[in-house]
Amino acid sequence: MAGLFLLPIISSLAWLLFLHYNNIPLKQGRKGFMYILAISVLLILTLTALLWLTAYQHQAY
Structure with missing residues (x-):
């Protein structure tokens, strides 16, 4: 990543x-x-959002 x-x-x-x-x-x-550039930014933002969303799942337990 x-x-x-x-x-x-x-x-x-x-x-x-x-x-x-x-x-x-x-x-x-x-x-x-x-x-x-547009595709790369979109991919990076998507993966960053997924990491951000899944990070809170591990902290809840």
Whole structure:
């Protein structure tokens, strides 16, 4: 879970390599970076909420 911050970095690097390999300009591939960022933030927020919710279950007993 602690290494989750690497998800957007690795995904962005893979997207950058894909754009470079296919000779697509960065300006044209900007939308892909936005999708990577949005999905990563959504995933991180969801997992954080799940950890926060389940932490109280263990304290109640």
